[in-house]
Amino acid sequence: MKELVVYQSKGKQLKFVFLALVMVAASLLVFLTGIGNQDSRNIIFIAIGILGILFFGFCLLYIIKDFIVGKKILVVNEKGFYDYSSAIASKDFIGWERVQELGTYTIQGQVFITVFLFDGDEFIKSLPAMKRTAIKANIKLGAGHININTQAAKGISREEILHEMSIYFDEYLRKSSIVTEEISI
Structure with missing residues (x-):
């Protein structure tokens, strides 16, 4: 019998690419808010922004790789x-x-x-x-x-x-x- 290999639909993967892009953009916005704000809370915004950009950026790269290669x-x-x-x-x-x-x-x-x-x-x-x-x-x-x-x-x-x-x-x-x-x- 032939092996069955099931791949993820490109349409579903495209949704994840879009969501990851939105999250990277939101994290960038939080980061920029922290830089532009002279308040004492700006460090928190900067830290959250950097963590979000790194995490969701990594997720975005992983999802794009799966999208191109096929998951x-x-x-x-x-x-x-x-x-x-x-x-x-x-x-x-x-x-x-x-x-x-x-x-x-x-x-x-x-x-x-x-x-x-x-x-x-x-x-x-x-x-x-x-x-x-x-x-x-x-x-x-x-x-x-x-x-x-x-x-x-x-x-x-x-x-x-x-x-x-x-x-x-x-x-x-x-x-x-x-x-x-x-x-x-």
Whole structure:
């Protein structure tokens, strides 16, 4: 089977470029306000402006790079998948042997492909604290350990992605049951 690579839509990326530009401009305005103001608070404005310009400027460069190169949000193959779809995505390889169940999960009108893992607790422990906290909150709301955001997928629907993932997962289960049967005979 051919590997499925899902890229982020250029339209969605363009929105992020615009938002980053707005934030850089706003930070520049705060910085200039600090320079032009002879008040004692000008140091705060200057510091906030510089931090904003640096942070949002870096974000802008990163987003432009992804826009030009193309950002992968999901890679699926016969061995498992990589999820790059969100800030809390682990970006690590997840083998099919770790997957317990695939499905969908809806929160605030946004639908995700959700993945429940056999070793979910171990998976969560391996993540940085911020990601761990966000994933634990999602689990309390009924989501799986991994939630794939397909809203920005280019040229393929969430349903098609879930269908393709299910085909790979079912094929893995079929092959692993054949191996298990051969071992037990």
